[in-house]
Amino acid sequence: MKLTMLRKLILVLTLVTPSLIAKTVNTNVSSSDLTVVNRFAQLALACVHKEYPNIIKHMMTGTEHVKPPKQLYPAFYGCFDWHSSVHGHWLLTRIASQYPETPHYQDIVKHLDISFTKENITGEVAYFSREGTGTSFERPYGLAWFLQLTSELREWNSPEAKQWLTTLLPLEQKIVANVTDWLPKLSFPIRVGEHSQTAFAFGLMLDWSRTAGDVAFENLLTKTITRLYANDVNCPLTYEPSGQDFLSPCIAEADLMRRVYSTENYAKWLSAFLPSIPIDGEASWINVATVVDKSDGKLAHLDGLNLSRAWMLEGIASALPSGDKRVAAINSAAQAHKVAGVDAVINDMHYMGSHWLGSFATYLETQRGL
Template sequence: MQALAKDINTTNVSNPTAESELAVIDRFAELALACVHKEYPNIIKHMMVNREQVKTPKQLYPAFYGCFDWHSSVHGHWLLTRIAHQYPDNKHYQSIIASLQQSFSKANIDGELAYFNRVGTGTSFERPYGLAWFLQLITELRQWQSDEAKIWLTTLKPLEDKIVANISAWLPKLAFPIRVGEHSQTAFAFGLMLDWSKTANEQPMQQLLNRTIMRLYGSDVNCPLAYEPSGQDFLSPCIAEADLMRRVMDKKQYRQWLSNFLPDIPTNNDGSWLTVANVVDKSDGKLAHLDGLNLSRSWMLEGIAAGIGKDDKRYGAIMAAANAHKTAGINSVIHDMHYMGSHWLGSFATYLQTQRGLH
């Protein structure tokens, strides 16, 4: 591990060489492989209506019981799928296929669906964060188009349909956006959901999401970026919203919206307008969220820059901030981590490093 960290630190992680990029990808795969079937420690979010519903994580969620909680397990499986799809020559490829095969059995997915249909679970389970990551997993499988992916897509389809139904029923009822820096934030989740709807060519859901996004965010101005981050954020409310809106606007419209929403982005190529976060105790799961904030800010800033284009005078300052956050975020994953970070940060690092949000 120390040798790997030393190797990565001698390169520019914002523009890695082929060798260093492969080492980084190996590291991300190792993190997910180590946790997707690791049942404990675990936090269960589970409403019990009687004593018979007191069960272990694996009994409750037979596919997504690892990686500390349901949503982290889901995006851990996405991480493995993403790496197998994008890096078929990765040295962990066969281990990844075996791990996904173990999770995505029909019996396991039937068990997951049974939990979603359980009396008392309700439609709010893992909404919106875990549900959005599940749809991102489906997006990756659909784009991969390997023989295994096609089989797994068929197996996962009933759970996909259930989750889409839950989201579709919820969106018209959502009167206000959820502007926090943790799991319940709607801007980040809507971005993943929208990307799924486009890949799946699900026009009704895409239209519903577009209407909801414009209704909740279209008139926003002067986002209070100076108040960020909160002490346990892993998502930026302001930056995530800006990254979302480039998905639903053309370039001209988006440039004007961004000027009203974040009017103080500089035009001098200086990235210091957005300060990189620092984690002082990686064993504290909430404080460790800030490593994830650096990663998510970086990919969202890259998305914002793509939305306005290189000829916009703000482009240089946005990309400078993105690169500073990327360096800090990737290094936090390469270095030795506590399980409070390692069970989930690899997914964020993979999303950033493989430019998932841009493609």
């Protein structure tokens, strides 16, 4: 198996990184292979039940809505905000399912048991049922990550995972219903580089629909994606990034569309959408971003941009036909972004990055989207 760029990086530090994994458990993992995986797990374990600091974003219609995070959403109150808590739980689920050898396994199970109770999820459903805020809360980013979490539980063959999934199903059903109601009303795509972006969220949601076997939702989402994105051309990649992006509007859209097109049609669509992709194999057509102040939560987003660009570029390359001359340049850019992004997670971080970047690094290094 090819060494990942992360492995190349850590070899310099005399460490060994985990092998690339997809949907199967690693069965030959040495203790040294767990070094970086354990780093990711530690980041999530440190925050999934850490209530403060916290950002609450919702509409209050009365004093009854002025409550601490744990009372508003009792399962996902940690890691600074709801969506980071959700994908922090996904990170733990992903690592436990793929790396059962991790010394954090029992601690992960303990933390998931604390969060995934019937009482807690009943409270979450109640929050999502609130008039006004409930239908739009964390839409679409946090909702997409929640569906990624339940996808992971579906694929993890363990008694605990089956029980946790059963517990989470009422919230999953509520979220899917809310999104199903919203999609036909969405007149335009949301092309920003932060949480509101639809391209990234739609990709995770589409992956969920196929894992869960929800054909009706898959068809609705595919129809929406085609309506909003199929005719796009000449995406202005030179305008990216914005100063606080953690998602690339152009690259995320290209990564999304590989999920709905055949190989041949995708190659043609990509030529019109991103005609600037070179065929010289160089990575410089899309530059790595640098964070100047990691204590600034918005500026720290750029570390996440490097990670998400890396996995999206890998996805784009994987969908192109064999022999496509653009693949070398796409892979070169992916590797450059991967090295920069994972290095930020391995090194000491401010809480403004540590409460969420581990999830992005895990998604990238375990090739979750491929």
